[in-house]
Amino acid sequence: MSQISFADFFNSAKKAGPETGPVMPVAVPSSGIHRMINLEVARKQFISVFLHTARQLRRWDVFSDFITLAASELDLARVRTQESMERCRKICERYDSDDIKNLHELFRLMVCALEAEFHDFLGAIFMELELGDDRRGQYFTPYSVQSLMARMLIPGIKDTIRREGMITLSEPTCGAGGMVIAYAECLIEAGLNPSAQLFVNCIDIDPVAADMAFIQLSLLGIAAEVVTGNTLTLQFNRVRYTPVYYINGFEEKLQNQRRIRAMLDFIRGMKEAA
Template identity: 30%
Template sequence: METNINSFVSAEKQIINSIEKLSGSYTPYVIFTDWVKMMAISIQNSCTIHNKLWDTREKLYLDTVKKYNSGEVALFCKMHGLLWQLYQEYGIYDYLGDIYMRSGAGSKMTGQFFTPFHVSELCAIIRLKDVKKDENIKMNEPSVGGGGMILASAKVLCDKGINYQKNLEVVAQDLDWNGVYMTYVQLSMTGIKAVVVQGDTLAEKDYSAEKMLVTPAKIGVLL
């Protein structure tokens, strides 16, 4: 899909301006992390059965959203819609990583920086240069960040005429919940089959259900 750069910048800029507008009582970092948390929970709970875990996540969502008034909540919803628009109209890209860095959410104090997408794409081109059209590909990202490398891999497969939604399966992990939520949202919106886990890849062997988010594509649900 050919990207319309001007429209892309406009839609992304609207999200960044909204984060700035919402930043008053809370920093851009808090606004961004609350936004991706609420998006991730709303996607996960919309495609899973109502059980104890569903209730736990719903409570986390409600505890987060109650920090904001109705106008601010409406702006969060608009931002969610704009992110969907980016993926639907302008193709695969690490939009959340870009928004995070451009909105002022990232800083030396948070210690969280995301690889520029063109660098991730170059790495994916090299790594996937010999992949065959009907080959099933399994990826494990032990420190996934915002999911940029997985998204770049999906884009490279797509550019090669390979159906990444059918042929690619992912297990992604990260210590930081913000990275987990970012990855989950982006992989859900691009239709990638994935399990995204919060935890220490080196120290932990088993993960509880509370630490695992499963994308709609992995469950078999269309958004």
Template identity: 30%
Template sequence: MGKVTHQLRNENQKNITRIFDRLSQRNSRWTVWSDFVVMSAISISNTVDKVNEQSREQLYMDTIKKYTKAELLEFAQMIAELVMGMERNPNCDFLGELFMMLELSNAQNGQFFTPYSVCSAMAKLTIMDELHSKIETEGWVSVNDCACGAGALLIAFANECKEQNINYQRSVLFVAQDLDYTAAMMCYLQLSLMGCPGYVVVANTITNPVTTYDRKGLLPRDGQNIWYTPFYFTEIWQGRTICASIDRMFHQMPKPAPAEVKEEQQEITVTQSTKTDYPINETKAGQLTLF
């Protein structure tokens, strides 16, 4: 394990590796790593997502039964090292790199994460002139990685936004999906700690791709294992979800039959001419807004 420690990026990754080695004496290395990321993800999710809080809290309580109080304190220290490491250097795939260095990748399933340097180059090639223009026109954009792994590509995209003076916390919705539960939780953790608004879906992209009720991805369809990041619940993004919900509601309203049109015409005319304190306006993006 000394060789692995030597290859790690910073002191925080080395500290996590040392703790990880101690925790792996009683349980398998994969079990310890998976439990670490899942418990950490639940700790974040349950502060904001009250719909899924009860079921995830039960999963958390079932997971901690494997460990002693002293070992749970070690897990807490691992989370602290993760937070400090990403704060000191956000320009990396902190968990993805650590995962590969600890040799936890599954060769049989082809679970090899794309190096962050490659993801960074891809992000630079993907944007930025068109992105600036689209944000100016529509107010915000969405970006999707349908095989997110630990989230390196989305992290690189967020960092490139910062380089181009784009406030991704207000202007970009991040959508991620992965079949592997542990990888998806790694992505969720890193996007959450970077303040990326959006969500991670745990599902097979080929057989069950993420779909939404709105055209821009704000309202994912029910029935999927969805993990919303804390910034998805900020005021600006919740306002946008309300607008998307209103837009969806109006599009779903049944059109009146021809015979009913004349009968309702007078009532509609009166309603339209009546002033209200809360008019519904339309944004440049074509969304309805109450603001």
């Protein structure tokens, strides 16, 4: 079973006139029925709905708008801030009511795809739509390769968790978060719980890529600090934390881990000096 536990949809309201307030995110209507569908069906439906959404706009613009809206809704620390609501309102102004419904449907299908299988859904969609050719020649590593690389990092991981209570992972060029997802999947296969035992620091210079990672790690229940910025120059523009970071108390867990590491370093130094 997937770890997905949070799937709040952004508001479908569209600004009707000058007197209308900013768009407010709302929860999924309780009358809605969520039906589990397999990955291939979700992928095909996502592509179809996407290609029929706001045809007057460039595909890259529609994709990046969808990613911005979805990421804003999952950002628990900022979702109700004036800045976030104003940004979402301006995006929604570009779409008519049918297109807004399609954006809702894209979110639903994305959730269904991640429920069906632990994988880099948005990275695969990005490549299938050939959006990388439209902007900076950007390409994402296939998930099969990411899984192979992740498995190389697994040996000895249980010893680390027994010693420190959790493990941390750093991804300085995270893209859509595929490598992190593959690593979390390996932990699950090893009988571990990444929602409680894994914290990830992710960085990407492209704000859309960083948002893609933030969305997927949020929906898959992975505690992460997702930074938009340049790893080489250490210039950072935005930091976001996934919902599980707050829900599972990772701030305290990280403090405990630092204390344990400091104690182990002290003991190691004493033994070397003896």
